[in-house]
Each structure stands twice: as structure tokens, then as C-alpha cells.
Amino acid sequence: MSFSLSLWVAGLAGFVALSYEILWYRAYGIVSRSMPATFGWLLGAYLAGVALGSLGSRAFCHDDARAERRRLLPVAVFVYLANVASFLVVPALARLVTSVKWQLSLPLVALAAGLLGAVLPLASHFGIRPDDRAGARLSYVYVANIAGSSLGSLATGFLLLEHLSLRGARVALSVAGLALFALSGATATSTARGRLAVTGVAAVTLLATAATSRAVFEQVHERLFFRKAFTADKRFDALVENRHGVIAVTDGKVYGGGVYDGILNVGLRDDPNWVFRAYALGAYHPAPKRVLMVGLASGAWARIIAGLPGVERLTVIEINPGYLDLIPQVPIVAPVLKDPKIEIVIDDGRRYLQRHPGARWDAIVMNTTWHWRGHSTNLLSAEFFEVVRARLAPGGVFMFNTTLSEPVMKTAAVSFPHAQRLYNFMVVSDAPVVFDEARWRRTIEDYRMDGAPLLDPAGDAWDAKRMADLLYLPATLHRPPVWEGLESRESLLARFGHLPTVTDDNMWCEWHPSDLEEE
Amino acid sequence: MTLARLAVFFVFFLSGFAALVYQVVWQRSLFAIYGINLESVTVIVTAFMLGLGLGSLAGGALSKEPRRPVLLLFAAVEASIGAFGLVSLPLFHRVGEATLSLPPLATAGVTFLLVLAPTLLMGSTLPLLTAHLVRRSGNVGKSVGALYFVNTLGSALASVAAVALLLPRLGQARAVLVAAVVNWVAAAIVGGFAVVERKGAREA
Structure with a gap:
């Protein structure tokens, strides 16, 4: 040769x-x-x-x-x-x-x-x-x-x-x-x-x-996604493949890269994925004019938050542009792409925040992925929280999904002077974090989705029960902590203060998952 | 197989182990700074490749001269990689903070420069040791095959060790410290053999 x-x-x-x-x-x-x-x-x-x-x-x-x-x-x-x-x-x-x-x-x-x-x-x-x-x-x-x-x-x-x-x-x-x-x-x-x-x-x-x-x-994709649960009749309703990854939809659930990424739901009547947490921003902040959201996914959260009282501008950072191909196919979230209040930027969330040192937001929201996925540390570490803290306007709140990782909850609680847990979310701020009961009620009662109220408690018994459950939420703060409720910073630190703080160096949430189901 | 030959294979195994630990940790560190989107990932991986390629050319050029002490050069390269390893993470963070607002092309250039020095050193090791072994065995394929085998085996072990042990138990900074120690052990072993060998050659 x-x-x-x-x-x-x-x-x-x-x-x-x-x-x-x-x-x-x-x-x-x-x-x-x-x-x-x-x-x-x-x-x-x-x-x-x-x-x-x-x-x-x-x-x-x-x-x-x-x-x-x-x-x-x-x-x-x-x-x-x-x-x-x-x-x-x-x-x-x-x-x-x-x-x-x-x-x-x-x-x-x-x-x-x-x-x-x-x-x-x-x-x-x-x-x-x-x-x-x-x-x-x-x-x-x-x-x-x-x-x-x-x-x-x-x-x-x-x-x-x-x-x-x-x-x-x-x-x-x-x-x-x-x-x-x-x-x-x-x-x-x-x-x-x-x-x-x-x-x-x-x-x-x-x-x-x-x-x-x-x-x-x-x-092949169905087999890779469903693994042992695969059966020949399982086929995706929609599949988006691009260089950034694979997004699949089946039975109204969205999967990104093989992992559950959300349900196509914006209403409170049937709320299997706790989408009420998006509406809860209305209870935590009186008028979040400028909101930043890290992660667009199916677009449900963007649609809800853009419609909250006081929101003038919602900037959404999404790493995978494939979701922009998926959203127009789903009528309940399709308006997201036409809403003049919403700006969608394709970028890495952490990098976007770091590259905008002068920007300030009234609220930063992240309903991002599971804490045990590779590279989740980039959005859940003490170093990242420091960056977020510096980008909050006075009185601003940061709401994000911990996906029930106790070390992440602890990290958030020690990174901010004020904190509260809302189900699997942490709400943190430099100002006191208050879940305002009156604003919460007004948010649920006054919100209109496609011109219709979220619930009809006067005309429907199920809606009346849903309304009562949602309005009971603030009361859970003063009771022994349960996952489906609110919890104070003091209680969180008493329960999880001994756990390690998640840092860029130890990547604790990824390597020591809290609730990973075994196959 | 002589003890010296065994030592060469062993240190090249260690070299491959350390290199992969660095690669895994540095990639993680750079992803946190420059982002985990495909463009950033590609820039970082390509920067590693380019550095290794250029290092291979440099090692090849160095190995051309038969009288050049390639084993001693190899020891110096390993020691230098370990030294860079020690300062690597703080350096990445400092440079990252200072250059984050640069345009994408400039960011790619900075990333390339950040990993250039160590990957250049890493890339030079295979030609250096190949030259050493071919001078003794006269068979290129067997020399490259054996060296490539031990080096890649070290890297394979490091890939698994990094995710099963080093990163979960030690974190990034201490994993890099382990890799640096491995580099220095390799440098000490091969350096020792090189000195003994030169002494023997002089006496003969």
C-alpha cells in the first residue's frame, strides 16, 4: 500500500x-x-x-x-x-x-x-x-x-x-x-x-x-423510547428529528430525548401535570412585567404565563428548535408562536443569562427537565443560582422545577434569603416570598383561555371541587410539610440542611438522583 | 518482552487513562461555560481533535532525529500535561468569564486555544513512542498496534471510571487531580528508564 x-x-x-x-x-x-x-x-x-x-x-x-x-x-x-x-x-x-x-x-x-x-x-x-x-x-x-x-x-x-x-x-x-x-x-x-x-x-x-x-x-424510535413497555401497536403521533435531538408525542405526552417532557395541557379542570404551578406566578408576583422562561418544550407554560395579568414581555430560551416544528401542530399551544408578547430565542439557557449581565427580569421561570439527566447541573447548581439572582429585578422571583431533588431544594434555600416550596417547585427571591391568597383567587377567577374561564365552580361540581382544592393551597404552608403543598424555607432547611449543596464541581443532582425509578 | 518495553506499554496505558479523564472533565467544564447546544459541543470536540492532530505532527517531527531522547521527551510531555491539568479548571473559568460575550467564531477560537496546549502534548505521545519501539522491533504495525492497544485500553477504562467513580465520588477538581498524579507517575517511570538506558548506552 x-x-x-x-x-x-x-x-x-x-x-x-x-x-x-x-x-x-x-x-x-x-x-x-x-x-x-x-x-x-x-x-x-x-x-x-x-x-x-x-x-x-x-x-x-x-x-x-x-x-x-x-x-x-x-x-x-x-x-x-x-x-x-x-x-x-x-x-x-x-x-x-x-x-x-x-x-x-x-x-x-x-x-x-x-x-x-x-x-x-x-x-x-x-x-x-x-x-x-x-x-x-x-x-x-x-x-x-x-x-x-x-x-x-x-x-x-x-x-x-x-x-x-x-x-x-x-x-x-x-x-x-x-x-x-x-x-x-x-x-x-x-x-x-x-x-x-x-x-x-x-x-x-x-x-x-x-x-x-x-x-x-x-x-426503531418507539422501541428505543418505550423499551420493555414496547408493543407493536405503539406508534408516535408526531416525531421531530433534527441535529439537536428527537422529540416525540404520544397520547398527549411530549418526550424529548427519550424522557417525559410534559403534557399538552393548559387548563385547570383536568390537570394531570400540575400546570397550576404556571398560574401560581400570579400569586407570587403582583405584576411580572418582564418574564424570562428557560425551556419552551411544548409551549403550554409559555402560553399560560404570557396571559397572566401584568405580563408585558415573555422571553423564552429554548435549546432545541425542533419544538418550533411541533407547536404549530397542536391547537392549544399553537398561539404561542403568534403572540406578540412572546419572544423565542434558540440558545443555551445558562449561556443566555451569562451573556446578558445588564438584563433584569421580574420573574425567571424554569419548568425544566429531570434533575438526574446529564448536564442538568448547569441549571440547578449554586453557581447558576448566583447568576439568576443577579438578573432579578428588585422584588423579582425565580420559580423552577426541582423534580423533587432534595439537594436541589436545599441549594436553592441556601442561595437565596427567601424561599418557599410549591409542590416540586422552588420559589426564591431576595425579597420575602409570599403566596398571596387574594391574588391567587383573582388569577384563577379572572384568567381567560381562548375567551373562556378556567373553571366554572357555580355550574359544575367537579370544577367547584377543583377550585376549592386550589384555594386551599396557601393553608398547607402552616401544616406539616407534604409534597403536594407549600413549605417554608425554615422547614426545608430543617429537613434537608444536612444534604450536600449542588455545585458545578460535584454535579450532585445528576450522580445521586433522589427519586429515579428503577427499570 | 524486556522490563523496559513493559514499562513503555504501562506508562502509555497510564497516559491514555489520564487523557480521557481530562477530556471528560474539561468537556463538562467547558459545556457549563459555553453552553451545551450542538454548536458548542462540536466546537469543543473539534478543538480537542485539532489539538491532538497538531500534537501528532509535532511528535512526529521531534521523533525524526534518531539521537533525540524520545523517552525523556515523552516523560517531559507527561509531566507538562499533569502541570496543565492542575491549573486547567480555574483557567477555563477565568477565561470563560472574560470571553463569554464574544461572537461565536471568537468563542470557538478561544476554546481552541484553551485546549490547544494540553491536547498538543497528548497528541505528540504516540509518534514519540512509535519511533522508540520501531527502532527496536523494526515492525511498524506491531508497534503501533500494541501502543494503540494499551493507550486506548487506558482511555476505555478511564471513560468508565470517570462516570462510575471519579465524577460521582470526587467531582471535577479532584478527578483532574487524580489524572495529574497519573501523568506524573508515568513521567517518573519512563524518565527513570530513559536515564538508566542512556547511562547503559554510554557505558557500553
């Missing part, structure tokens, strides 16, 4: 390997519910495979170079098998997780990565002479591999995942993998017949991949 060909082989192998890793990470993120350890386990399996592949490749690195061309065949065979194995990782994972834990599929990743991992040492062996310049030449092969990996990461992350489905991206990568096979296979043979055979194998495999991919990827 010429040195320049070894560079191409190493580069293309890096491209294919990193591209597959990105696609695998997406699938494993969904199936593991974005747990913080997912990246480490996946990368560990991937690297272990690469390590074993490079070890196995040594068996083909003979000192005798007389039959060099014939001995290039292992490169082509490794590439071919790697391509087939890599293509099958996600469909196999999707089928496995319907009956076993996702971690048991990691050997598949190691196998596919191992076959690809053998290519770099083999390309080095056949392309570099064993002299004093071996180290220097190896550095070029290594750079080619890294350049290919970087390009793979950019091309797959920005182009393939933006414009193609998970299935489409995999078929596209098969083309790249088979091109690498054809390149190395054609080099391994000196006859026209041999080259024709290699091209034939590549073409037949590509056709077979394209022809069977629909069946192989059938309900």
Missing part, C-alpha cells in the same frame, strides 16, 4: 467511526434517558473495542513484505465487517431493549468499533516503512485519521442528522463505509477480476442495505 493510500484509508476510517459514534450516542441517549453515565459507558465500550481491534490487527502485521498486496486483504475484510456491524448496532439495540437492559448491548458497540479500530494499525503497517522516519510518517497517518474523525463529527452532527432520519443517516454512512471497503479491497488485488469482485460485493451490499433498511428500522 502506498503511503498516500494509507492516509486516505486512515482518514475515511476515522470519518466512518466518528460518524457512527455520534449516531450511536443519539440512540443510547434516548434508551438510557440521557443519564450522565451514558457517554462514559458508550465511550468505554467503543474504546475497548478499538483497543482490542488494534491488538488483533497485530496478527496480520508480518515482517515479511513479499506478499504485501495479498496481505492487504485483512484491511478490506475488517472494513467490510465493521460496516455491517456498525449499521446493525442501533436496530439490534432497539430490539434488545424491549427485553433486557440497554447496557447488555454494549458488546455490539465494542465489536463494531473493534473492527474499525483495526484499520489504523493495519494502514500504518502497510503504508509506513520501518525506518527512522516511522514516527514521523505515523504522525501523518494519525492526523489523517483525526482529520477524518473531525469531518465525520461535523458532517454527521450538522448535515446528516439535520436533513435525514436516523435510518437515512445510517444508509448514507454505509455508502462511505463501502467506499472505504472498495478502496482497500481494490488495493489488495492485482487482477481486474479481483477488483470487479470487490466492486460487486460493495454494490450488492449497498443495494441490500437500502432495500432492507425500512424493515430493519421499523418502529
Whole structure:
């Protein structure tokens, strides 16, 4: 193999390997519910495979170079098998997780990565002479591999995942993998017949991949999302795939990246997801003119908050623009995109706040995701609360979802001089936090959603009960603490003061989840 | 296999372990500063890759001269990575605070510069050790295969150790400290062997 060909082989192998890793990470993120350890386990399996592949490749690195061309065949065979194995990782994972834990599929990743991992040492062996310049030449092969990996990461992350489905991206990568096979296979043979055979194998495999991919990827997202609860009749009502992630809707519930992200509900009559907490901003602040919300998701909270008395401007920061494609499909939240009061900014919430040091808001609201998901610390740590505190206008309140993490509640209570728990939310401020009973009643009675009142207590017995339950809420502050009620800062600190404070450094909420259900 | 050869493989295992711990922790730290959206993630991962690539070229260039003491160079590289590791997190935060308001392209440049020094050093290690082993074995594939194996195995172990032990139990700062100690142990071992080897060669 010429040195320049070894560079191409190493580069293309890096491209294919990193591209597959990105696609695998997406699938494993969904199936593991974005747990913080997912990246480490996946990368560990991937690297272990690469390590074993490079070890196995040594068996083909003979000192005798007389039959060099014939001995290039292992490169082509490794590439071919790697391509087939890599293509099958996600469909196999999707089928496995319907009956076993996702971690048991990691050997598949190691196998596919191992076959690809053998290519770099083999390309080095056949392309570099064993002299004093071996180290220097190896550095070029290594750079080619890294350049290919970087390009793979950019091309797959920005182009393939933006414009193609998970299935489409995999078929596209098969083309790249088979091109690498054809390149190395054609080099391994000196006859026209041999080259024709290699091209034939590549073409037949590509056709077979394209022809069977629909069946192989059938309900792949449903399997990854529902895991053991998957049944053949489960299909998503809506699915948005882009380079930022996967959003799915089923039975009125929204899932982002494999995790429950909310219910499409804005009313108080049937309130399975406690959407009354959004209305409660009206009880905590007399006139929140400028409101910042981190996280748009289905848009239900944005719709409610924009309609609260006194709200003049609602800025919503959302990291995944895919929700903007979903919202117009759902009539109860579709007005969010047309409301002149609402400004939607696609950005990282923490970065947005840090980049606007001069901005002040009367209320900052975050109904964000589970505390045990990877990177949730960025929005739940003491350092983040410090940033938020500096962005509150005098008398401003910060309301956010702790998803029942006791260390997060403690962290909020020690970060602000005034705090109160509302169900799983913390409401914190530099000013006294007061749940105003009269304002609460007015908020519920006066609010109009599409011109209609939220409840009709005079004409409907169920609504009357709902109204009574909601109006009872302030009384719970003076009773022994229960999750479905209010709790004072003093009570919280007495109960959770001994727990660690969540910091950027310890990422406590992610690594020590409070209420994670076991599968 | 000689003891010296075993030592080379062992320190390269340690080197791979430390490198991956840094990568996991630094990525987390930089994500908190520059954001976790896809663009930031891509910039950070690409900066790592570019640094490793340039480091590989630098290591390759250094290894060309047969009389150059590549093992001693490797020891110096490992010790330097450990030293950078110690100051890395406070440095990231200081620079992050000072540059957060820059436009995206400038932020990408700053991120690249932040991880350039250590990744350049990390990238140089494989060509340096390859040159050392090829001079003794005369087989490129077996040398690269074995080195790549131990280094990647160290990284694989570090990936799992980082999420199963280091980050949950120690946090970011202490995980980086562990990695720095591993770098210095590697530097001490390989440096010791290099000194003994040179002494033996001189006496012979």
C-alpha cells in the first residue's frame, strides 16, 4: 500500500467511526434517558473495542513484505465487517431493549468499533516503512485519521442528522463505509477480476442495505423510547428529528430525548401535570412585567404565563428548535408562536443569562427537565443560582422545577434569603416570598383561555371541587410539610440542611438522583 | 518482552487513562461555560481533535532525529500535561468569564486555544513512542498496534471510571487531580528508564 493510500484509508476510517459514534450516542441517549453515565459507558465500550481491534490487527502485521498486496486483504475484510456491524448496532439495540437492559448491548458497540479500530494499525503497517522516519510518517497517518474523525463529527452532527432520519443517516454512512471497503479491497488485488469482485460485493451490499433498511428500522424510535413497555401497536403521533435531538408525542405526552417532557395541557379542570404551578406566578408576583422562561418544550407554560395579568414581555430560551416544528401542530399551544408578547430565542439557557449581565427580569421561570439527566447541573447548581439572582429585578422571583431533588431544594434555600416550596417547585427571591391568597383567587377567577374561564365552580361540581382544592393551597404552608403543598424555607432547611449543596464541581443532582425509578 | 518495553506499554496505558479523564472533565467544564447546544459541543470536540492532530505532527517531527531522547521527551510531555491539568479548571473559568460575550467564531477560537496546549502534548505521545519501539522491533504495525492497544485500553477504562467513580465520588477538581498524579507517575517511570538506558548506552 502506498503511503498516500494509507492516509486516505486512515482518514475515511476515522470519518466512518466518528460518524457512527455520534449516531450511536443519539440512540443510547434516548434508551438510557440521557443519564450522565451514558457517554462514559458508550465511550468505554467503543474504546475497548478499538483497543482490542488494534491488538488483533497485530496478527496480520508480518515482517515479511513479499506478499504485501495479498496481505492487504485483512484491511478490506475488517472494513467490510465493521460496516455491517456498525449499521446493525442501533436496530439490534432497539430490539434488545424491549427485553433486557440497554447496557447488555454494549458488546455490539465494542465489536463494531473493534473492527474499525483495526484499520489504523493495519494502514500504518502497510503504508509506513520501518525506518527512522516511522514516527514521523505515523504522525501523518494519525492526523489523517483525526482529520477524518473531525469531518465525520461535523458532517454527521450538522448535515446528516439535520436533513435525514436516523435510518437515512445510517444508509448514507454505509455508502462511505463501502467506499472505504472498495478502496482497500481494490488495493489488495492485482487482477481486474479481483477488483470487479470487490466492486460487486460493495454494490450488492449497498443495494441490500437500502432495500432492507425500512424493515430493519421499523418502529426503531418507539422501541428505543418505550423499551420493555414496547408493543407493536405503539406508534408516535408526531416525531421531530433534527441535529439537536428527537422529540416525540404520544397520547398527549411530549418526550424529548427519550424522557417525559410534559403534557399538552393548559387548563385547570383536568390537570394531570400540575400546570397550576404556571398560574401560581400570579400569586407570587403582583405584576411580572418582564418574564424570562428557560425551556419552551411544548409551549403550554409559555402560553399560560404570557396571559397572566401584568405580563408585558415573555422571553423564552429554548435549546432545541425542533419544538418550533411541533407547536404549530397542536391547537392549544399553537398561539404561542403568534403572540406578540412572546419572544423565542434558540440558545443555551445558562449561556443566555451569562451573556446578558445588564438584563433584569421580574420573574425567571424554569419548568425544566429531570434533575438526574446529564448536564442538568448547569441549571440547578449554586453557581447558576448566583447568576439568576443577579438578573432579578428588585422584588423579582425565580420559580423552577426541582423534580423533587432534595439537594436541589436545599441549594436553592441556601442561595437565596427567601424561599418557599410549591409542590416540586422552588420559589426564591431576595425579597420575602409570599403566596398571596387574594391574588391567587383573582388569577384563577379572572384568567381567560381562548375567551373562556378556567373553571366554572357555580355550574359544575367537579370544577367547584377543583377550585376549592386550589384555594386551599396557601393553608398547607402552616401544616406539616407534604409534597403536594407549600413549605417554608425554615422547614426545608430543617429537613434537608444536612444534604450536600449542588455545585458545578460535584454535579450532585445528576450522580445521586433522589427519586429515579428503577427499570 | 524486556522490563523496559513493559514499562513503555504501562506508562502509555497510564497516559491514555489520564487523557480521557481530562477530556471528560474539561468537556463538562467547558459545556457549563459555553453552553451545551450542538454548536458548542462540536466546537469543543473539534478543538480537542485539532489539538491532538497538531500534537501528532509535532511528535512526529521531534521523533525524526534518531539521537533525540524520545523517552525523556515523552516523560517531559507527561509531566507538562499533569502541570496543565492542575491549573486547567480555574483557567477555563477565568477565561470563560472574560470571553463569554464574544461572537461565536471568537468563542470557538478561544476554546481552541484553551485546549490547544494540553491536547498538543497528548497528541505528540504516540509518534514519540512509535519511533522508540520501531527502532527496536523494526515492525511498524506491531508497534503501533500494541501502543494503540494499551493507550486506548487506558482511555476505555478511564471513560468508565470517570462516570462510575471519579465524577460521582470526587467531582471535577479532584478527578483532574487524580489524572495529574497519573501523568506524573508515568513521567517518573519512563524518565527513570530513559536515564538508566542512556547511562547503559554510554557505558557500553
